[in-house]
Amino acid sequence: MxxxxxxxxxxxxxxxxxxxxxxxxxxxxxxxxxxxxxxxxxxxxxxxxxxxxxxxxxxxxxxxxxxxxxxxxxxxxxxxxxxxxxxxxxxxxxxxxxxxxxxxxxxxxxxxxxxxxxxxxxxxxxxxxxxxxxxxxxxxxxxxxxxxxxxxxxxxxxxxxxxxxxxxxxxxxxxxxxxxxxxxxxxxxxxxxxxxxxxxxxxxxxxxSPATAEAVKLTENIFRAVNIALVNELKVVYEAMGIDIWEVIGAAKTKPFGYMPFYPGPGLGGHCIPIDPFYLTWKSREYELPTRFIELAGEINSAMPRHVVGRLAEALDIHLGKALSRSRVLVIGLAYKKNVPDIRESPSLKLIELIEERGGSAAYHDPHVAEIPKTREYMALKGRKSVPLDEESIRRFDAVLIATDHDAVDYAALARFAPLIVDTRNAFSRRNIEGGTILKA
The missing domain is CATH 3.40.50.720 (NAD(P)-binding Rossmann-like Domain)
Structure with a gap:
């Protein structure tokens, strides 16, 4: 047969x-x-x-x-x-x-x-x-x-x-x-x-065996989740020390052996990395074996949106003398990664939710996502549309939060017209763009 x-x-x-x-x-x-x-x-x-x-x-x-x-x-x-x-x-x-x-x-x-x-x-x-x-x-x-x-x-x-x-x-x-x-x-x-x-x-x-093939896929994504969690934790520690994690990674990756660069961000997105590790932690309970490393990585990555919003609130207070609860924030990028329209598990959705939970007003601009579709966890955001990115629009906001570093974004205009920018992707430094108040988070 x-x-x-x-x-x-x-x-x-x-x-x-x-x-x-x-x-x-x-x-x-x-x-x-x-x-x-x-x-x-x-x-x-x-x-x-x-x-x-x-x-x-x-x-x-x-x-x-x-x-x-x-x-x-x-x-x-x-x-x-x-x-x-x-x-x-x-x-x-x-x-x-x-x-x-x-x-x-x-x-x-x-x-x-x-x-x-x-x-x-x-x-x-x-x-x-x-x-x-x-x-x-x-x-x-x-x-x-x-x-x-x-x-x-x-x-x-x-x-x-x-x-x-x-x-x-x-x-x-x-x-x-x-x-x-x-x-x-x-x-x-x-x-x-x-x-x-x-x-x-x-x-x-x-x-x-099929079980081995299933384990291969989980291993690939757990590897990324754990390493991203590591640099996210280092980011928080180095922030407190006044050290730029992006500069650290840029120098560390010049080592031709024994190091692989991973980069921090506002949280994990996509269908794989935020989800797949938990499939193994769930299965491991059947064998009464702990997966502390994987679970800790999940906790660190899941905490990043709150950390970013905390940094945003702090920056608004210090640089503009405004509380987040009285501020309008423009989130740049709704997709979970650059240059795609994929919003599955995107941390941008969580960032918008957290900003508004704290009394702020949030809108977004994304050249790849014209409107927020129906999602299981963020039903209240359905139907919101991407705002234009021009001088008049930018000036309406107290702060701009870079969540996704799409290439098709006018970062120079943001630097010229936004009173405050919080950049979670190192988008401005990588493009050698200066101007206004640009902080990393």
Whole structure:
């Protein structure tokens, strides 16, 4: 049975389903189609399907012309009809894995998706989970749901895991050029997963088990979270000493060995780094093992927005003689990282909330985010629009808070017209821009 699917993969005759057409799923589906496979994308949001059919991409990594070319030539289609999974040979799951309000893993998107797959599961299909999760999810959650059908993994169908490695805004790497870690449940599944991704991306990195592959993804993001927490803590300490953390890092990174630069900020954002470490801390409780290092890093990073707002209030008092409660603040950048429209887990949303909790008034400017969409945690901010960045607008605010250092921002104008600037990204020093009162936080 695996030989049949393997032959279809090699001949590019396998039909591939990608479930979840977000930042991971849509680029993957297009990459699969461009590799010569017939790809069909599934999503529960009908607006995404309408956009795709019209050739309008909502993901920056997928240009409109590329999307239109694949749909026009019939290599990529999108639908909300999950019954069509029965027509597919390979099914890749790219759905969200958020946290609950108690910071426990929320696998509801995965379980509901697996329930849908089980409704049409047939012998010979390959199911691959790409969603970031704790080690053991593929074996302990996905496989039991699929096996309730009476079909058995490694015998009737094949199961694997391959963690996504998308990096929104990174123009140096694309889905096809990022090495792909892969693993299967048994030898046959491993061979199929390797063959499929080997036909789609340039480099495949096989590991021994799905749990190992799941751990690889968590390790990558925990590494970043811990190191960012370290420089955030150093920032606070060095601030008290009158030392510029950015100057320290700039000098330290000249060492050609034994040092890797990480940079402080107003808090963590994106779907991965603020969330993924807690998947491991949750799982570790099953083994009665502490994860003090990871949890401490989470506490430090989560505290950064409050630290920044504290510095902002202090700066307003010292330099303008105004309380934050009587001040208007313009937050520059709503997205969680520069030059992208992605606001998932963005600390900017928390900064706006904290400013207003303290009685201040907050607005934002972001060249990539025209309006705040609906979010689970910040419903009250929905519908707010980006304000223009001109002299008249800037002068209406008492302070400007740089939360995201987009390139498409007129920093020189901010320096000329803003009475006070609090810069969490070292945006002005890096551009050699001086003027007014610019403080780092």
């Amino acid at each position: 695996s030989d049949t699917l393997l032959s279809k993969i090699k001949a590019r005759e396998a039909h591939v389903a990608v479930i979840g057409l977000g930042y991971v799923g849509l680029p993957l589906a297009i990459t699969v189609a461009r590799a010569g496979f017939a790809a069909i994308g599934f999503d529960i949001d009908p607006q995404k399907i309408v956009a795709i059919e019209a050739g309008r991409s909502y993901i920056e990594a997928v240009p409109d012309e590329v999307l239109s070319a694949e749909t026009r030539q019939g290599r990529f289609r999108a639908t909300t009809d999950f019954a069509r999974l029965a027509d597919c040979d390979i099914i890749v799951i790219c759905v969200p894995t958020p946290l609950t309000k108690h910071r426990d893993p929320d696998l509801s998107f995965i379980t509901r998706t697996c329930d849908r797959i089980a409704e049409t599961l047939k012998p010979g299909q390959l199911i691959v989970l790409e969603s970031t999760t704790y080690p053991g999810t593929t074996d302990e959650v996905v496989r039991p749901i699929l096996e309730r059908t009476g079909l058995k993994s490694a015998q009737d169908f094949f199961l694997g895991f391959s963690p996504e490695r998308e990096d929104p805004g990174n123009r140096d790497f694309h889905t096809s050029s990022i090495p792909k870690v892969v693993a299967g449940d048994g030898e046959a599944a491993s061979a199929l997963v390797m063959a499929f991704y080997g036909a789609v991306v340039q480099t495949v990195v096989p590991v021994s």
